[in-house]
Amino acid sequence: PLYDPDATIVLIGMRGVGKTTLGLIAATSLRRSFIDADSAFQTLHGPISQFVNTHGWSAFRDAETRILAQLLREHPRGYVVACGGGVVERDENRELLARFRDDQGCPIVHVVRDKEETVRYL
Template identity: 35%
Template structure:
């Protein structure tokens, strides 16, 4: 089976939803940020401290590696769409699912201290959303709304991806 890659804003629910989908489908779950940290022997925060480009390079290497796998649920970092080559790698073996969650709900739930790009506050979340929303929509194969019961989102993904 093809991979299912979840894309979306930080705080959109990718990791939580991805884990639930993986359990329902008995597929391996991979959080790209955790995968990057293991491969690079540095935290995301440490990679960003070097430079955002350093992190994005690691993210691209990870996308290329994961494109060679199958039958995995992959939670991508929020900025995976910043480099088209990342999406090109992932599309080789994956269905890309955009988890669309309204920015107000993200702001209400997210712990910004743990997100390097969001450390500048709430305005940064809105700016990132405006900057990225069209890319998420352009690159996804399927868009699902995370605006209610998370178990319904999980079922929607399964219904639309597993045919």
Template identity: 40%
Template sequence: MAKSENIYLIGLMGAGKTTIGRLLAKSLKMPFYDSDKIIEDLTGVDIPTIFEFEGEVGFRDREQKALAGLTKLTHVVLATGGGAVIREENRECLKENGFVVYLQCSVDRILERTKRDTQRPLLQTDNPRAKLEQLLIEREPLYLSCADYVVDSGTLQSKAAVKNILQRYRDL
């Protein structure tokens, strides 16, 4: 077991990072962190409000600071936000300090899962499909460049995805 026994989940919005991360942590009896939740707790407002007042750059600055701190912890499960891989500094922190699992998920499945969501500012557009397709093109190479392991969280239900990750993690 290397990389401080941490598990980091990356992938697009709605891929299941928060849901699967929480279940994984419960199974492994490890503490669970979600960088979005940490940012909301620290600022005292929700993510749409941060985007509204500080723009995406303000949110990314807060995210970078949160990830720099969270990747110093050991023996934790961390769900990142979908854009965590955009900045190189974040990618380095993630790759160096944990077993990075990319939850790969189709745009169709993400649209189904997020259609009633109001908490993801990047999807509050007339054409969320086009936005997700663009994000997938931009980010997929970055997700793959960080990933130690890839799981299809679009096809697998959350529990099956957890089982799959646990098998791989326990083999490390």
């Protein structure tokens, strides 16, 4: 097989495309644990909007990168992970994801949704 059957599945995509919803469905269907990276951030730092207002976008992206690295390091098998919508905006994060895919044999799934649907949802 192309991927280890127990490999953690990572979902990426723009905000509002359904990463969390699809991640929960996949995790339930595959009997895996689900981790939402935005929820992990909020557990550590509180609401994202409040963090950004206080510390700025750069500090948010720095913290997001640290959380992504930790999630990938600690959960290479048996999980479904939904990343934040802007995680791929940073080269460092794209490199982390590519390394995770190559080293751990884990699929990175780009979730897309019709633009008008996404706008209506948001």
